[in-house]
Amino acid sequence: xxxxxxxxxxxxxxxxxxxxxxxxxxxxxxxxxxxxxxxxxxxxxxxxxxxxxxxxxxxxxxxxxxxxxxxxxxxxxxxxxxxxxxxxxxxxxxxxxxxxxxxxxxxxxxxxxxxxxxxxxxxxxxxxxxxxxxxxxxxxxxxxxxxxxxxxxxxxxxxxxxxxxxxxxxxxxxxxxxxxxxxxxxxxxxxxxxxxxxxxxxxxxxxxxxxxxxxxxxxxxxxxxxxxxxxxxxxxxxxxxxxxxxxxxxxxxxxxxxxxxxxxxxxxxxxxxxxxxxxxxxxxxxxxxxxxxxxxxxxxxxxxxxxxxxxxxxxxxxxxxxxxxxxxxxxxxxxxxxxxxxxxxxxx
Amino acid sequence: xxxxxxxxxxxxxxxxxxxxxxxxxxxxxxxxxxxxxxxxxxxxxxxxxxxxxxxxxxxxxxxxxxxxxxxxxxxxxxxxxxxxxxxxxxxxxxxxxxxxxxxxxxxxxxxxxxxxxxxxxxxxxxxxxxxxxxxxxxxxxxxxxxxxxxxxxxxxxxxxxxxxxxxxxxxxxxxxxxxxxxxxxxxxxxxxxxxxxxxxxxxxxxxxxxxxxxxxxxxxxxxxxxxxxxxxxxxxxxxxxxxxxxxxxxxxxxxxxxxxxxxxxxxxxxxxxxxxxxxxxxxxxxxxxxxxxxxxxxxxxxxxxxxxxxxxxxxxxxxxxxxxxxxxxxxxxxxxxxxxxxxxxxxx
Numbered sequence: 077x078x079x080x081x082x083x084x085x086x087x088x089x090x091x092x093x094x095x096x097x098x099x100x101x102x103x104x105x106x107x108x109x110x111x112x113x114x115x116x117x118x119x120x121x122x123x124x125x126x127x128x129x130x131x132x133x134x135x136x137x138x139x140x141x142x143x144x145x146x147x148x149x150x151x152x153x154x155x156x157x158x159x160x161x162x163x164x165x166x167x168x169x170x171x172x173x174x175x176x177x178x179x180x181x182x183x184x185x186x187x188x189x190x191x192x193x194x195x196x197x198x199x200x201x202x203x204x205x206x207x208x209x210x211x212x213x214x215x216x217x218x219x220x221x222x223x224x225x226x227x228x229x230x231x232x233x234x235x236x237x238x239x240x241x242x243x244x245x246x247x248x249x250x251x252x253x254x255x256x257x258x259x260x261x262x263x264x265x266x267x268x269x270x271x272x273x274x275x276x277x278x279x280x281x282x283x284x285x286x287x288x289x290x291x292x293x294x295x296x297x298x299x300x301x302x303x304x305x306x307x308x309x310x311x312x313x314x315x316x317x318x319x320x321x322x323x324x325x326x327x328x329x330x331x332x333x334x335x336x337x338x339x340x341x342x343x344x345x346x347x348x349x350x351x352x353x354x355x356x357x358x359x360x361x362x363x364x365x366x367x368x369x370x371x372x373x374x375x376x377x378x379x380x381x382x383x384x385x386x387x388x389x390x391x392x393x394x395x396x397x398x399x400x401x402x403x404x405x406x407x408x409x410x411x412x413x414x415x416x417x418x419x420x421x422x423x424x
Numbered sequence: 425x426x427x428x429x430x431x432x433x434x435x436x437x438x439x440x441x442x443x444x445x446x447x448x449x450x451x452x453x454x455x456x457x458x459x460x461x462x463x464x465x466x467x468x469x470x471x472x473x474x475x476x477x478x479x480x481x482x483x484x485x486x487x488x489x490x491x492x493x494x495x496x497x498x499x500x501x502x503x504x505x506x507x508x509x510x511x512x513x514x515x516x517x518x519x520x521x522x523x524x525x526x527x528x529x530x531x532x533x534x535x536x537x538x539x540x541x542x543x544x545x546x547x548x549x550x551x552x553x554x555x556x557x558x559x560x561x562x563x564x565x566x567x568x569x570x571x572x573x574x575x576x577x578x579x580x581x582x583x584x585x586x587x588x589x590x591x592x593x594x595x596x597x598x599x600x601x602x603x604x605x606x607x608x609x610x611x612x613x614x615x616x617x618x619x620x621x622x623x624x625x626x627x628x629x630x631x632x633x634x635x636x637x638x639x640x641x642x643x644x645x646x647x648x649x650x651x652x653x654x655x656x657x658x659x660x661x662x663x664x665x666x667x668x669x670x671x672x673x674x675x676x677x678x679x680x681x682x683x684x685x686x687x688x689x690x691x692x693x694x695x696x697x698x699x700x701x702x703x704x705x706x707x708x709x710x711x712x713x714x715x716x717x718x719x720x721x722x723x724x725x726x727x728x729x730x731x732x733x734x735x736x737x738x739x740x741x742x743x744x745x746x747x748x749x750x751x752x753x754x755x756x757x758x759x760x761x762x763x764x765x766x767x768x769x770x771x772x
Contacts, residue, residue, distance in 0.1 A: 152500055153530040153699040182501040185531050185695055210675065229720030229729045241667045250670075252663035275656065284723040304660060305652060308623065312652060315600035315732040318717070319560075319589045322598075326709045327558065329701030333716045345693070347533055351501040353677030361674045368681045369666070372577030375632040381577045384663040 078407060079399035082111045084424045085123050088410070092126060095417040096133035098140035098162065106164045113196040114400045116388040120262035121196040124406050129162065129193070130413040137337075138162055138192050144169045147189055152177055154186045155328055160338070163192040164199075167342060171203050174346040178209055182351035187328040188342040198253030198385070201242035204346050205249035208355055212345040213240040214324040218336045224257045224317060225300045227310040230284025232300045236260050237320035242385075244355070245362045251385030256317040258302045264290050277306055426755060427747035430459050432772045433471050436758070440474055443765040444481035446488035446510065454512045461544040462748045464736040468610035469544040472754050477510065477541070478761040485685075486510055486540050492517045495537055500525055502534045503676055508686070511540040512547075515690060519551050522694040526557055530699035535676040536690040546601030546733070549590035552694050553597035556703055560693040561588040562672040566684045572605045572665060573648045575658040578632025580648045584608050585668035590733075592703070593710045599733030604665040606650045612638050625654055 089107025094100050106129065114122030132138040142159035144166050149155075154173055158166030170186045177184030194200070194215055201211035217235035224234045236255040243250050258278040267274055268290035281287045282297035293299040304313030324341035325332055349358040372381045402410075414421055437455025442448050454477065462470030480486040490507035492514050497503075502521055506514030518534045525532030542548070542563055549559035565583035572582045584603040591598050606626040615622055616638035629635045630645035641647040652661030672689035673680055697706040720729045750758075762769055 148700070150530045150699050153695075155700060181529065182498045183531060183533050185699075187700060210670070225723065226717050226720050226729045228723060228726035229717075230723040231720050233717055233720050241663070241670075243670055250666070252667060254660045254663060258657070280723065284721070304657065309606070309652065311732070312602045314729075315589070315602055318598070318713075318732060319600060321713065322558070322589075322591055322710070326706060326713060327695070327697060327700045329705055329709070331709055332713045347501075347675070349675060351498050351533075352496065352503060352535060352675045357677055358674060361677070361679055362670070365666075365669065365674060365680045369574050369577075369581055372574050372579050372581050373632070375573065375576060375578040375628065378576035381574045381662075384659070384666060 077401040077403055079401045080424055081399055082115055082396065085111050085114070085400060088414070088421055089123070089126055091419050091421075092130055092410075092414050092417065093133070093140065093162070095414075095419045096130055096138075096140050098165075102141065102162065102165045105168050106162045109164045109195050109199050111400070112199065112392070114402075115392040115395045116196075117391040117395070118196055118388065119402075120260070120266070123400065123402060123410070125193070125195070127406070127409045127413050130417060132192065134416065152181045152184050154184075155189055156186060157189045158191040158338075160190055160192055163194040163340060163342075166191055167194045167200050168203075170342065170344055171200050174211070174344045175204060175207055175209060178204075178346035178348045183345070183347045186344045186346075187324065188340070189328055189330070190338050191340050191342055193339045194342050196253065197238045198240040198242065198251045198388075200342070200344055201240050202249055202251045202385075204344070205242035205244045205251070208244050208349070210243045210347040210349060210358075211241070212343075214238075214320040214343040216321045216325045216341045218330075218338060218341075219333060220335065221261075223261055223298075223301045224303060225280065225284075226317075227303050227306070227314040230280060230300065232298075234303075234314070234317045234321060236301065237317040237324075239316065239320055243362060244349075244359055245366065246359060248385070248389045250362070250366070250383050251388070253385070254304075256304050256313050256320060258304055258306055258313075261301065264293055264301075268294070278302060425749040425751055427749045428772055429747055430463055430744065433459050433462070433748060436762070436769055437471070437474055439767050439769075440478055440758075440762050440765065441481070441488065441510070443762075443767045444478055444486075444488050446513075450489065450510065450513045453516050454510045457512045457543050457547050459748070460547065460740070462750075463740040463743045464544075465739040465743070466544055466736065467750075468608070468614070471748065471750060471758070473541070473543070475754070475757045475761050478765060480540065482764065500529045500532050502532075503537055504534060505537045506539040506686075508538055508540055511542040511688060511690075514539055515542045515548050516551075518690065518692055519548050522559070522692045523552060523555055523557060526552075526694035526696045531693070531695045534692045534694075535672065536688070537676055537678070538686050539688050539690055541687045542690050544601065545586045545588040546590065546599045546736075548690070548692055549588050550597055550599045550733075552692070553590035553592045553599070556592050556697070558591045558695040558697060558706075559589070560691075562586075562668040562691040564669045564673045564689045566678075566686060566689075567681060568683065569609075571609055571646075571649045572651060573628065573632075574665075575651050575654070575662040578628060578648065580646075582651075582662070582665045582669060584649065585665040585672075587664065587668055591710060592697075592707055593714065594707055596733070596737045598710070598714070598731050599736070601733070602652075604652050604661050604668060606652055606654055606661075609649065612641055612649075616642070626650060
């Protein structure tokens with residue numbers, strides 16, 4: 077598989093999204109965040125998305141350079157109208173706003189309207205944690221993404237509704253980023269393309285019967301994904317998914333049952349540790365906690381315990397050296413869509 | 425099993441805790457919340473706790489009537505020093521404070537210090553939701569309660585660290601209240617006493633090997649509880665447990681690794697929907713979501729889908745009519761501890 081340096085791929089993304097109509101600075105924001113996800117090995121939210129994002133620009137679903145405005149605001153809260161700019165551009169705006177409000181008033185909650193795809197959810201609380209804040213993030217998807225059954229049901233009513241949580245530490249922050257379903261839709265697609273079965277207990281066919289066959293999921297008729305914690309504790313996964321739906325959708329005034337033109341609803345909550353125990357003590361206690369957790373003797377069959385996000389940061393460090401692998405097909409499609417918007421890619 | 429009316433048990437609790445030294449109003453708060461949990465069928469956090477709470481008063485670990493003070497405060501945030509009053513008294517103080525701040529400033533985050541046991545966690549966000557707010561709650565336990573292994577480990581490093589979420593609806597609020605482990609310690613005890621095995625995949629023995637034997641959990645040497653999502657997705661449960669630990673412990677300045685005299689750390693976050701889409705629209709959208717979720721066709725082997733907390737409220741309504749059953753042994757122990765503090769229980 078060909079590999080690329082992160083700097084080269086960032087330049088490709090910047091050129092591509094600029095040619096789609098984005099100001100250079102905004103084109104660069106999108107490229108940077110997608111390259112970061114690829115560096116972490118989270119390719120479903122990485123450079124592969126260059127293709128879809130460019131196509132969405134061509135289709136008019138993403139509006140590069142569109143103004144991002146405040147639909148409603150108080151000292152601690154805001155609803156941001158993302159105007160169908162790139163979701164990674166509007167999320168950066170929301171992060172900056174949440175940071176400012178949390179510094180001024182101890183905490184903040186910022187919600188989106190009219191947001192396109194927000195990428196890897198952990199990106200956003202991670203950025204707040206890198207600036208010294210404690211941050212929560214929740215993202216739903218509109219009805220077209222309702223692949224996940226509520227516990228006890230056999231038709232999708234919720235999306236994979238991820239939640240993320242990040243806090244400052246010495247060095248890299250701790251970043252939890254998890255879906256509230258048994259498996260992500262993107263992972264089912266990857267397994268299907270490589271001819272592998274889906275892990276048992278993850279998906280249902282259209283009749284509501286368990287299956288390991290990705291074709292039974294995609295249909296038609298379409299199957300569904302089970303909530304996290306299935307089979308016995310799936311009510312917890314459904315509860316978490318509803319929490320995500322309510323905080324990132326309903327609280328912003330978005331109906332769960334209407335076909336809406338946006339992609340994600342995003343909710344960011346930022347908390348300033350200086351309003352509580354103080355940043356210095358917080359980071360010291362996090363170090364103590366991290367040592368305590370990672371010092372747990374390993375269970376049989378395991379190599380040890382790591383903190384959330386630890387594997388992702390390790391892979392990022394490694395790929396900074398070795399480069400980012402992309403499949404020939406992914407690279408071909410990036411080249412193709414670049415051609416459509418008149419960008420000829422320089423050799424690496 | 426003898427059954428009791430909720431009114432009678434509330435009076436018993438009020439008399440008992442008043443005799444322990446609590447002002448009547450505070451004694452009544454504790455009794456009310458424990459009776460509510462019993463009505464919901466959550467007896468591990470119900471009237472059964474009369475016994476332990478009274479003993480904790482006698483031991484000086486609960487300090488009835490102790491002042492509850494503000495250790496630190498801003499317009500949106502506070503650390504409340506609970507002074508080892510009953511946890512259900514200090515939590516009520518925290519709820520009132522979070523409500524006031526959220527109404528004044530859109531949102532609030534209130535943390536505890538020196539809190540005794542906060543009872544059923546859902547109690548607190550439910551109370552905020554009944555007052556029209558969206559609320560999150562997180563509770564950790566100090567090191568003595570570290571029964572739960574982090575994913576990949578074989579020694580307890582976290583408590584069962586529940587999280588709860590409640591929102592206003594027409595009628596009863598939606599209340600999610602879940603531990604971040606595969607099973608609660610109290611449930612292991614109940615199964616042991618009734619001679620039943622523990623569900624497979626829930627606990628480890630002291631060597632880190634899977635077991636269904638409650639005696640292998642209690643030891644000595646003590647075993648441990650697996651994180652929610654085990655065996656394959658336990659890293660998510662550990663991530664959630666760490667989120668709870670950080671928000672309810674570390675943010676308040678409490679070390680995770682020190683033997684501390686308090687029982688729970690409590691974090692409450694309250695959000696006023698009027699700062700976002702408005703209360704009226706919020707409740708209308710919740711009704712729409714609830715209809716959509718509960719209208720999901722049932723999967724084979726299931727009877728349908730309910731909203732979080734729905735079973736608890738149904739059982740409460742039923743027990744308001746039929747009374748609260750308590751085992752003979754529980755009632756004997758309540759009578760016994762009442763005698764110790766000079767309370768002779770009236771006949772029902």
